[in-house]
Amino acid sequence: MSKINITEIEKVAKLSRIELDANELDKITEEFESILDFVEIIEKADTKGVEPTSQVTGLSDVWRDDVVVRSEIEPKDLISAAPEIQDGYIKVKKVL
Numbered sequence: 035m036s037k038i039n040i041t042e043i044e045k046v047a048k049l050s051r052i053e054l055d056a057n058e059l060d061k062i063t064e065e066f067e068s069i070l071d072f073v074e075i076i077e078k079a080d081t082k083g084v085e086p087t088s089q090v091t092g093l094s095d096v097w098r099d100d101v102v103v104r105s106e107i108e109p110k111d112l113i114s115a116a117p118e119i120q121d122g123y124i125k126v127k128k129v130l
């Protein structure tokens with residue numbers, strides 16, 4: 035029995051705002067079927083006694099404390115090097 039049909043693929047494509055022609059719909063339906071078949075195989079794996087994990091490399095986050103370091107350059111000197119200044123601040127283009 036088919037796990038997914040073209041109608042469902044069309045619905046997902048519409049929600050994703052992806053235009054697909056008839057050939058692409060057929061191809062993607064087959065690809066989804068293949069993916070779902072693979073997921074079905076993975077679901078059959080015996081995972082009893084295996085603890086859940088979010089990563090397997092053994093690496094952990096490395097954080098450092100933020101430390102304020104006094105710069106040798108005065109703020110006014112940095113601001114004066116900016117291409118455009120307004121009211122003592124660096125002026126940049128509006129980003130919306």
